Amino acid sequence: AACVAAGANAEPDTDQLVVNExxxxxxxxxxxxxxxxxxxxxxxxxxxxxETQALQMDDFENPAMIFVEAAAEVWSTADGTKGNSCASCxxxxxxxxxxxxxxxxxxxxxxxxxxxxxxxxxxRENQMGADKWKYTxxxxxxxxxxxxxxxxxxxxxxxxxxxxxxxWEQGKELYYTRTGQxxxxxxxxxxxxxGMMIRADHLSQGQINxxxxxxxxxxxxxxxxxxxxxxxxxTRAETFKPGSADFVALELYVASRGNGLSVEGPSVRN
Amino acid sequence: MKIAFLxxxxxxxxxxxxxxxIVKPQDVAYVDGAVATSLTGTPGNAENGxxxxxxxxxxxxxxxxxxxxxxxxxxxxxxxxxxxxxxxWSEAELxxxxxxxxxxFEGSMMPSFYKTSGFTRLGDAYTGxxxxxGEVKPLLTAQEIEDVVAYLMTLKYD
Numbered sequence: 001a002a003c004v005a006a007g008a009n010a011e012p013d014t015d016q017l018v019v020n021e022x023x024x025x026x027x028x029x030x031x032x033x034x035x036x037x038x039x040x041x042x043x044x045x046x047x048x049x050x051e052t053q054a055l056q057m058d059d060f061e062n063p064a065m066i067f068v069e070a071a072a073e074v075w076s077t078a079d080g081t082k083g084n085s086c087a088s089c090x091x092x093x094x095x096x097x098x099x100x101x102x103x104x105x106x107x108x109x110x111x112x113x114x115x116x117x118x119x120x121x122x123x124r125e126n127q128m129g130a131d132k133w134k135y136t137x138x139x140x141x142x143x144x145x146x147x148x149x150x151x152x153x154x155x156x157x158x159x160x161x162x163x164x165x166x167x168w169e170q171g172k173e174l175y176y177t178r179t180g181q182x183x184x185x186x187x188x189x190x191x192x193x194x195g196m197m198i199r200a201d202h203l204s205q206g207q208i209n210x211x212x213x214x215x216x217x218x219x220x221x222x223x224x225x226x227x228x229x230x231x232x233x234x235t236r237a238e239t240f241k242p243g244s245a246d247f248v249a250l251e252l253y254v255a256s257r258g259n260g261l262s263v264e265g266p267s268v269r270n
Numbered sequence: 271m272k273i274a275f276l277x278x279x280x281x282x283x284x285x286x287x288x289x290x291x292i293v294k295p296q297d298v299a300y301v302d303g304a305v306a307t308s309l310t311g312t313p314g315n316a317e318n319g320x321x322x323x324x325x326x327x328x329x330x331x332x333x334x335x336x337x338x339x340x341x342x343x344x345x346x347x348x349x350x351x352x353x354x355x356x357x358x359w360s361e362a363e364l365x366x367x368x369x370x371x372x373x374x375f376e377g378s379m380m381p382s383f384y385k386t387s388g389f390t391r392l393g394d395a396y397t398g399x400x401x402x403x404g405e406v407k408p409l410l411t412a413q414e415i416e417d418v419v420a421y422l423m424t425l426k427y428d
Binding site for chain 2: 177178179180181182183184188192193196197198199200229232233234235236237238239
């Protein structure tokens with residue numbers, strides 16, 4: 001009888017997130033106008049148990065930070081035919097402060113919406129003459145964690161108008177499509193049912209402001225597309241490929257639903 | 271001798287009867303969301319129904335709380351609590367709800383447990399891969415539906 005989940009922890013809690021007693025995170029914000037069916041958006045942090053929450057409040061406790069440190073080394077290590085490292089052009093990673101908050105973003109020169117991962121691989125290929133990293137691989141996810149970490153606390157502010165709009169519409173369509181044999185959409189779980197228990201899981205709004213995320217469940221950093229893939233798979237559906245145009249569109253759309261929440265990555269979840 | 275022969279014949283009869291009578295997912299007749307006749311002709315086993323409530327492709331308590339299953343951990347809260355459900359619904363209605371809840375409750379989040387077509391990006395169970403060509407198995411077999419319905423019929427207040 002002890003384990004029956006009652007309404008007690010159904011809603012997001014009222015805890016406030018301050019990291020390192022310094023970075024004040026916005027974990028609750030008025031929903032952006034284009035997120036029609038929600039009035040308030042919440043970070044996934046607000047739905048986690050106190051012990052999990054605590055791990056994200058101090059970088060010494062946050063298990064994701066060793067991956068950030070690993071990426072900091074890679075940052076200044078030359079790779080590829082051109083003998084460049086990221087630092088050759090971007091100097092200190094702090095120069096990329098604010099970048100995480102506005103991605104995915106339309107790239108005018110390339111004529112496409114780019115995720116952070118796509119931009120990093122573009123720099124590796126074209127600026128460094130190095131091999132692309134695997135989209136959800138360790139090197140890549142570590143680097144996104146490093147780049148995200150310097151934007152922590154800044155509000156997510158992804159643009160959805162102009163040339164990005166059609167992709168945003170495509171992402172929205174995917175968000176509301178019921179897939180797989182269980183015929184569930186992202187919205188079924190993360191819009192209609194957030195705050196409720198689904199078996200042992202306390203459903204959040206499925207926001208991505210905290211990515212990449214260190215999950216206690218698989219004890220590693222998880223990228224946005226890896227998480228999407230898991231959620232689609234769990235509807236007994238054929239998933240999309242990480243890095244595919246479908247998932248880029250979905251990321252743009254989901255990111256925009258969190259406009260106003262702080263960049264938290266790398267966060268800690270269960 | 272005669273009795274034994276008759277008994278054997280009766281078993282054979284039921285056995286053939288069973289295979290012949292299984293209603294395929296596409297042939298289930300819903301009337302206002304309810305299904306009047308058994309999908310198999312074999313009475314449901316409530317005990318096995320209780321197992322399905324907790325396991326495999328049933329996993330009903332992922333979304334529903336059931337006090338009688340309190341010994342099992344983690345009941346979800348997405349659907350209504352099922353205590354007393356047999357007071358609220360007839361057996362035919364429960365069969366219809368479990369087989370395909372979207373007919374009784376339009377747009378319901380509840381999966382359709384006895385349905386094999388009309389999916390988007392149907393996968394091969396939880397592999398994330400596309401479902402291979404060929405026959406699609408419903409989430410629950412006809413007899414499993416009957417077992418779950420038999421279990422739900424035990425959920426009465428009085």
